[in-house]
Amino acid sequence: xxxxxxxxxxxxxETGRQVTLMCHxxxxxxxxxxxxxxxxxxxxxxxxxxxxxxxxxxxxxxGYVVSRSKTENFPLTLESATRSQTSVYFCASSSGAGINxxxxxxxxxxxxxx
Amino acid sequence: AQSVSQHNHHxxxxxxxxxxxxxxxxxxxTVNLFWYVQYPGQHLxxxxxxxxxxxxxxxxxGFEAEFIKSKFSFNLRKPSVQWSDTAEYFCxxxxxxxxxxxxxxxxxxxxKP
Numbered sequence: 066x067x068x069x070x071x072x073x074x075x076x077x078x079e080t081g082r083q084v085t086l087m088c089h090x091x092x093x094x095x096x097x098x099x100x101x102x103x104x105x106x107x108x109x110x111x112x113x114x115x116x117x118x119x120x121x122x123x124x125x126x127x128g129y130v131v132s133r134s135k136t137e138n139f140p141l142t143l144e145s146a147t148r149s150q151t152s153v154y155f156c157a158s159s160s161g162a163g164i165n166x167x168x169x170x171x172x173x174x175x176x177x178x179x
Numbered sequence: 180a181q182s183v184s185q186h187n188h189h190x191x192x193x194x195x196x197x198x199x200x201x202x203x204x205x206x207x208x209t210v211n212l213f214w215y216v217q218y219p220g221q222h223l224x225x226x227x228x229x230x231x232x233x234x235x236x237x238x239x240x241g242f243e244a245e246f247i248k249s250k251f252s253f254n255l256r257k258p259s260v261q262w263s264d265t266a267e268y269f270c271x272x273x274x275x276x277x278x279x280x281x282x283x284x285x286x287x288x289x290x291k292p
Contacts (some may be wrong), residue, residue, distance in 0.1 A: 078213040096278045107185075107269055115278070123279065155223065163280030165230065170223040
């Protein structure tokens with residue numbers, strides 16, 4: 066009964082390093098989303114995926130890469146981390162995109178880029 | 180461009196005071212509206228949602244919100260706040276069929292005991 070989990074919960078890295086944040090959901094939800102949360106900006110959508118092997122850009126995709134080889138996993142990769150990517154990252158999932166579909170959020174990953 | 184705006188960035192109230200947090204959206208057509216809450220150190224939880232029908236929506240923990248289409252607003256209310264309501268509150272909107280949510284900037288609510 067894990068629901069939606071994220072790992073790691075906390076990460077400190079250095080500028081230029083590659084970092085991958087993991088997201089896993091046990092509901093077989095079709096849709097998955099990555100958001101970043103920054104003071105004064107609320108949550109902003111980075112990427113989302115409607116199904117396995119289908120991904121699309123959100124509001125702030127630059128510097129990030131995603132993949133969705135399996136329905137339950139939606140990893141987010143920072144190919145070359147920058148200080149501006151210091152943030153709290155939330156993964157979410159929903160069973161569909163229709164009017165009755167609610168998004169469920171993971172616990173978040175706090176990433177610090179030095 | 181589609182957007183959601185929350186007017187109050189930081190609200191401080193005493194226990195038992197009434198709460199109203201503003202939210203305005205700029206969408207055309209059908210829109211779904213949500214209020215999420217994030218307690219300190221926790222993930223976002225859904226407080227309430229509006230899809231259609233009765234514009235007054237009741238959520239968990241005594242919260243309610245009213246959808247006023249003419250004002251493009253979806254304000255969150257609670258008649259009497261408690262210390263445990265201290266949290267950050269996010270308004271969000273969704274239109275179309277992509278499932279994407281657009282969030283407001285968030286409002287930090289601090290309730291003094």
